[in-house]
Amino acid sequence: MPKLWSETIDTHRRTVRDAILEAGWALVSERGLMSVTMTQIAEKAGIGRATLYKYFPDVETVLAAQHERHVAAHLEQLTALREQPGGPAQRLKAVLERYALICYHREKHGTEEFAALLHRGEHVAHAEQQLTALFEELLVEAAASGELRDDVPAEELASYCLHALAAAGGLPTEQAVARLVSITLTGLGLSV
Amino acid sequence: MPKLWSETIDTHRRTVRDAILEAGWALVSERGLMSVTMTQIAEKAGIGRATLYKYFPDVETVLAAQHERHVAAHLEQLTALREQPGGPAQRLKAVLERYALICYHREKHGTEEFAALLHRGEHVAHAEQQLTALFEELLVEAAASGELRDDVPAEELASYCLHALAAAGGLPTEQAVARLVSITLTGLGLSV
Known part of the structure; x- marks a missing residue:
């Protein structure tokens, strides 16, 4: 051909x-x-x-494929934010803010059964690993520049961020999401 | 009879x-x-x-009933800790520490499919509500005694605690769990 x-x-x-x-x-x-x-x-x-x-x-496979596309698009957004100019703490903050907003909007569409179906997929486990790695890199950079607590391994801090910010899914407003981000950053020892 | x-x-x-x-x-x-x-x-x-x-x-119903017993026992433990003598910040800390350890040990037994099966149950949603309410009461008390940040509603802080501490499930050691609790308390504005 x-x-x-x-x-x-x-x-x-x-x-x-x-x-x-x-x-x-x-x-x-x-x-x-x-x-x-x-x-x-x-x-x-x-x-x-x-x-x-x-x-x-089948229907499930259609949905899983579309979900995979969404997840990939979100990861791209977050990676772009990580690579912006600015100090590591500033970029970390931008990435965590965006991730919290993704969690917030994600819960607004779709039912619980929908989420249960989609979040079993392998591509989600893979995306979570990429996400944690992305957080971790920024946390290592921020710790190296002395902008972060250095008494906890970056891997653990990344997992803390991932879990804490998932609370955004149940919050009522974007203002509440901003407060959650601020609490989470305080936990990291970042001044906000 | x-x-x-x-x-x-x-x-x-x-x-x-x-x-x-x-x-x-x-x-x-x-x-x-x-x-x-x-x-x-x-x-x-x-x-x-x-x-x-x-x-x-069927087997699922047996497991759900046993899981419900576990959840109830954990809630009892946490309620007992809340009612111990001591200031609200101290009791809050004890409750959050215990909850993190529960999350830590929970992941050690049982597979992912097991968790997915059990965590769909209504009793889990109910238990999460009770847990959030328990956290929230302590947070309100601690804020009233000036031991806590007061710029965020207690309900949001409770949800932050619930999500952040769930990260304990993926941590490798009890020492790492203790670090997670300390980070989470820092986020709340509590000195630890």
Whole structure:
């Protein structure tokens, strides 16, 4: 097959795949996990059922793939913030603030059963590892520049941040999220 | 039925029930969730299968009941610590330390699938509410006596404690747990 043609096919496949993922996610957000079928997803994505089954075997797999995309996008955002100019403490603060807001908005859409389904996936365990590593690097840098308590290993501080900031999921407002970030930073020994 | 006789029956029922719960829990801890059957539980508890089914319909229900007992026992421990003599900050510290240790030991037994099964239960949501309320009362007391930051509502501080201390589940040693408690208290503005 000529290269140009195979690129066109790839692009087409990606477009169809994206349409499926967005359709599945939108339907579940509207109607809840249990009531969404492959037929509905195909309809909403504007493709035939047979085509849909060439891409995904079931609703769960569609959702897991879309969730994986969200997680990857969040990790990219956080990595970009880590690489901004500024001292390590300042960048750490920016990363932790953004992560808390991600937790906050995440709980606003989706039901508990949805979360239970998605958070079993391997890609989530992998993303959590990447996230902890990202926090850890910044914590090591901040400790080296004397801006942080140095009586606790960075690995433990990273796990503390990850857990403490997850509380943002149950908070009522962005102001409350900002307060949570400030408490968490105080725990790290960072002046805020 | 005479009262004495019905009390004897009640005691007998409780004894059988306890034997079932402990048998189920021990088997799952040894062999993993998926490989345990009702027949094995009956055998280990020293009763017949027919008797077992008079008490519980399936393995999951046995485990949920035993888990509920564990959760209730932990809540009792924490409530007792709250009611000890001493200033509110001191009692808050004792309660948070114990809770962190509970999280630490909890992860040491049981698999992830086990946790996922048990933590879906309603009694867990209820226990979390009681736990948050317990933390919150102590936080209000400590704030009133000026031992705590007062720029954040007690409800938010309680949720911060609950999430931050859950990090204890992934820590390698009790020393690391003690460090986590110290970081968390620093976040609250408590001197430690």
